[in-house]
Amino acid sequence: MLVAILRNGEKVNVAAPYWSTERLLKLKEEHAFFCPACKEPVKLKIGKIKIPHFAHLTASCQADSEAESTYHLNGKKQLYVWLKRQRLAAEVEKFIPSIAQRADLFLSFQHKRYAIEYQCSKIPPDQVIKRTNGYKKERIKPIWILGWKQMKQVGEHQYRLTSFHCQFLHSPQNDHPFIINYCSDKKTFIFFSHLIPFSKQNIFAASAMISPESFFFRDCLQGKSLAANGLWKHWLKKISQYRLKPLFQKTNEERKLQKKVYETVGLSLSQLPVEAFIPLKSGYMVDEAVYIWQCSVLLFIETLRADEVFHAEKLVWHLKKIGMKERSCSVKTDLKKPIIEYLTTLSHLKFLQPIGPYSFRKTSSPFHLESMEKREQRLGHYLDKEGMFFSAVE
Ligand SMILES: [Zn+2]
Structure with missing residues (x-):
């Protein structure tokens, strides 16, 4: 303290x-x-x-609630100095008796009240939710800053993201979700945006180390634009690696999917088209590997008659029935959102034709294997045009 x-x-x-x-x-x-x-x-x-x-x-x-480590204690003091330097009236360790919670830092900003929690130890997600709800009851917006030690890098632009980390997601309106990390040893913020899961716990992210002099409290609310143009190349590399993964290393879900793909179109998982791996802004909302849920959608489309029309709601119902669910995180998630984003992308790639806001007509089968390279290029161009991996200034 x-x-x-x-x-x-x-x-x-x-x-x-x-x-x-x-x-x-x-x-x-x-x-x-x-x-x-x-x-x-x-x-x-x-x-x-x-x-x-x-x-x-x-x-x-x-x-x-937790034994205070040097890492946490130092960070709390550094973040206090950081807020003070921005001439913000910050209070350190403000105790709020009505909810019996002590905020690491507390401040008012543009007529709103904020509690900053610098989370350096692993606590169960329900405890994070409980503390968040406590603040909400008092009309205080909690800002969670994650101790950098809690983040594990598993590859280039790739990190391990568990249900614990998912409680620290910030989501600006219609933009990429982000996570704010702070390292009190290095005295730097590490900002994550473009969080796109490949599998349940492996997530791609654009990241940048930002010194406290260049990072401001308002950035905690709005996020920061990061250059993410390298991500697509690494995403494609990850797909190639996945295609080479031997069957004995595959999970139960993957084996089930393998059987279904083989029965429906006579292919193996190593032959999945690139359209089963589309990185989407709202992709994090699905608590499943990208290729599993997207392939399930492609199989659904495959079994439709040529020119058959379907409503997205029917697809959502189908996916829920086979066990797909929303990821539980600090941001409101809805299975319908990534599904609509996916179907819209498939429409731009000419597999579907939109005939209403939630209705689509099947125009071609995504499981033919010719021109895979061309399709990869076409998808890359489309994502580029849509600003999925835009090159912004840091
Ligand atoms: Zn006490």
């Missing part, structure tokens, strides 16, 4: 630049300190390893 109260009720914030070691030592000599939440005595620690902080003498405190 960086904040305690004195016997006279006065608050002391040791993260403030005023507190030199000398002043702190004098303060420690003259005062007793108490926790602002539970009112129990706390000790001021001035050591060599951790920055000066307060610690409870006994372990039980309602606002102290």
Whole structure:
């Protein structure tokens, strides 16, 4: 903890630049300190390893949900300094008694109230949801900043994304979702956008290290435009790798799909067309590997008669029936959204013809294997035109 109260009720914030070691030592000599939440005595620690902080003498405190690491303590102080430099009236460790929660940082910005949580330890998703809902009840918007140590890179532009990470997604209107990471060792933000899952836990992302001098609080709300033009090349490489994956390494879902693809069109999973791997803005909303849900849609289209018309709602119903579901994350997800985006893309690629906002006519089969290279190129051009992997300035 960086904040305690004195016997006279006065608050002391040791993260403030005023507190030199000398002043702190004098303060420690003259005062007793108490926790602002539970009112129990706390000790001021001035050591060599951790920055000066307060610690409870006994372990039980309602606002102290986790043991505080040096990484978290340092980050909290750095983020406080970062907000102060932007001339924002930020408070460190604000305790909100009505919900018994203590925000790492708290501020008002353009007439709205925000709580910043710097999450450095793995906590269950339901705890994140509970804390988010607590803030919402008080009309406070929570901003989750993820400790960089929690993110694991698994390949070029690829990261491991679990249900824990999904609770930290920010979503600006109709744009790519993003995640804000902060590393208190490197003193830098690592900003993620264009989060596009390939499989359930393997996600592609454009990322950039941004120094606190070039990253502003408003960027936490609106996001930042990142150059993502390298992603498509790596995405194609990932598809080729996937096609080479031997059957014995495949999951149950993949084996089931393999059987279905073989029975319907006589192909193996290694022969799936590139249109079963389309990166979509709303793709993260489906809790399934891209090739599994998109291939299931292609199989649905394949079994229609030539020129047959279908409603997207019928397809959503079909996918839910075979077990597809929405990804649970901090952003509202709806299976219909990625499905409409996918069907619209297939229409641009001439496999379907839109005949209403949610109705489509089958125009050709996606499972013929000629001109695969051309189709890859055509898809690349289309994504480029749609701004899927745009090249913006950082
Ligand atoms: Zn306490």
